[in-house]
Amino acid sequence: MAALLTVNNLNVVFSMRFGDLRAVNDVSFSLESGQRLGLVGESGAGKSVTGFSIINLISRPGRIASGSITFEGRELTTLSPEEMRKLRGDRISMIFQDPMMTLNPVLTLGAQMTETLLAHENITRRQAEERAVETLKKVYIPSPDRRLGQYPHELSGGMRQRIIIAIALLTNPSLIIADEPTTALDVTIQAEILDLLYELTVNERMGLILITHDLAVVSQVTERIAVMYGGRIVETGPTMAVIDNPSHPYTRGLIGALPESAGGQRRLNQIQGAMPSLYHMPSGCAFHPRCPLAMDVCAKETPKLCETGERGTLTACFKTAACEAASL
């Protein structure tokens, strides 16, 4: 079947006073209806910028420098702001980390929910309210009709995130982009929200892009995973294949550093150094200064994603994958 979303060689650049910062480099991936993709990386890896650029929420000085984004057969990078606005919140919805930032504190939940519907569809206020209650039921909010009159501060953090998800679902979108949707929540609430997202994508056949730093969260919800480092995808493939058998040294390091990977030993396996900032991106493979397997070529050339021989995973590494350097 046709892909719901295809991102091809996406490059996002931030133009600063001292020159361009390349936040996203040659990122490509695709997603089918009902599929769940995890975009994993640490802060500064470019995962959120990638997510934002799909719905063109990159604000100046950032801009999409090149590449194409195709959604339901339409090219998104060339859409006018007005067309993009119609698409956003209708066919594509976004869920952010902090529910308090997304909800307007002085409007009732009912007003905020119907507002979205009335903006995108030609229906009466009463119909909109019915739809809102309907959607609140979908996200298991107790006594949904009472909620429409409430204000955001009257709800707990977990409830607010449910409301955000409900607002995202209102227009029956075919793609949801969730940026760290559970990071601000407690573990017990996080588990509930992840369950909910999983169930909704299965029942409603929606695509989900889950942006997070938490490998465990990704492994619970998504089928495919893309690990980002320094603005590039360094490894991608079926989630379990990547997690059980990581081939990029960064993915290996990330998984190996988790306390549950330490086995019996007291010291954890740590990755040396820190994520480079966009201002000082190393040459070649961005990970090479921290990489235990780095070779001379790693500092000179940037590896592309190549096959690893492992159940459909691709890795950008000269050492652990069949990537060939041009100079060798």
Place this chain on the structure above:
Amino acid sequence: MTNKPLLTVNGLVKHFDISGGFLDQLRFSEGKFSRKRTVVHAVNGVSFEVRQGETLSVVGESGCGKSTLARTIIGLYPPTSGTILYKGARVDDLSPKAMLPYRAKMQMVFQDPYASLNPRMRVNQILDEPLRLHFPNLNAIQRAERIAAVMDQVGVRPGWATHYPHEFSGGQRQRISIARALMADPEFVVADEPISALDVSIQAQILNLLMDAQDERGLTYLFITHDLSVVEHISARVAVMYLGALCELAPVRELFEAPRHPYTRLLLSAIPKLGGERRRSARIQGETPTPINLPPGCVFHVRCPFATDLCRVEAPTLQDYGGALAACHGLEENRI
């Protein structure tokens, strides 16, 4: 590790009055004015001891009072009631002057490495302060040597001592923050979520650093966190808190293999496991209570699947179940 208690907390209570000034407290209802106070019941009667040389972790979700507990123990907040004993001597009611010797022995590492270092001070000035105060007979050269030695130990190049905090990455700043806590040669360190603001690949570095420092200096840690996988790795014993009360306190193996309190069970079942089976978790029932409106009886009864009428009226106390302490009527009655 000995069983000697280094720190003993007895019936610690900490409430915050957030009702503001007199005018903010006034309420007008049913035709007359009344004065209403809003009180946050952050910690409600918590007792435990930290043993010499161990790592005791306190886990719980946001609003459970774990950070308040840490700050009250270290003396940043005066307790509302209850006592804190350090090596058998009361430290909760001391004047700043009488407290000074304990300040050197009890230190703290903070959560946010971006807020915990004064942006207008160089690293060597930050590290020099505890030395000047607690070791007044050291001269400038000796102090500089000590600073270099500790910076080396925490993995920050001593050559960077004259730089300002903003020139360091988050992980480096947290190392400097740890160095500041180690400067005065403490015995007991309270670590309040020391890794939760850091990137995943940095978390392991900082945990290793904390464990190394413990091995080298024989430190005792009170480790505050919400991350159960970290707790499992580093602690000897774990205390689970919910809404200001201690639910369970048990050796780490006991707790993870045979959790007793229903809240501990809920918490453990909710941790996302890397590549593990997806588990269905229970739905929220009703409203989650807050520390401002504490439910009567057992604070967990609103969310507890085993709650009975007794749980709704009477708060359970900690009971010993073969080395593990838990506060639950269901356990007492052998129902769970």
Place this chain on the structure above:
Amino acid sequence: MWKKFLASHFLWSFKRDWVAMASAAVLVLLLLASLLAPVIAPHNPYDGTNVDIMEAETPPVWMEGGTSKFILGTDAQGRGILSAMLYGMRTSLMIGLGAVFLQAFMGILIGLFSGYSGGKLEAFLMRLADVQLSFSTLLVAIFVGAIFQMVFGVASYEQMAVPLLIVIIGFAEWPQYARTVRASVLAEKKKEYVEAARVIGLPARRIMLRHILPNTLSPVLVISTVQVANAIMSEAALSFLGFGMPVTRPSLGSLIKSGFEFIFSGSWWITVFPGILLVVLILVINLLGDFMREALNPKLYKGA
């Protein structure tokens, strides 16, 4: 390093803002001119031997009857307007800066102390600030000035006018500083570096002065520009009303006042030129203040 960083961002935004650059250039020029007044002024307006009553109300040089001796004309006593303006600006700036130093000193101390200690003392000091602010500066100044003149006589008032005005304007406006500083102290006090300093056991005085104070100074710097402009305006207003600088030692305000009586007899220059100078001075200070407010906004310069 930090200073270098601050300077680099500060300089960078400064260089892109031509309004700020022009204002700074004008201000520097004015400051230099007032500082060097004894050197560059064509005459010394305080020196009676230079003043010739026969030259009174000479119009500016480009008008009929003007002479090149007095480029901007003379006042009713025959003093050159240009010289009087240069000396007057000196007095105005001195009072303005002096008053702001006093305000800042009192306000920062009270704001820091009440913000850090909190409780009843804080409530008392801040209510005091509210009460103080509800009196108009001019009202207080007129009152104090009148009492002084009554008690010590007009002669010693002329002697003491400058320090007296500094004290009056300084006292009247300290709450501005106290409120600003207290607000940032309340924000800083909650940060973990202050808690860390307390855990180390540092005495409260050191935490306030060494840790909190340096982190509250950017807003202080910003309001200082506005306050200097306000203080100069207050002084000018007082002088204009006759409660400020005496005509024998004119400030810009008293120059404007002294010419005001003659504006209808045609000698407009006595009032208009000092007036223009006052407006320009206040304007450039305020424009620079606006620029600083933007450049020092921590939210804006996080990126670099």
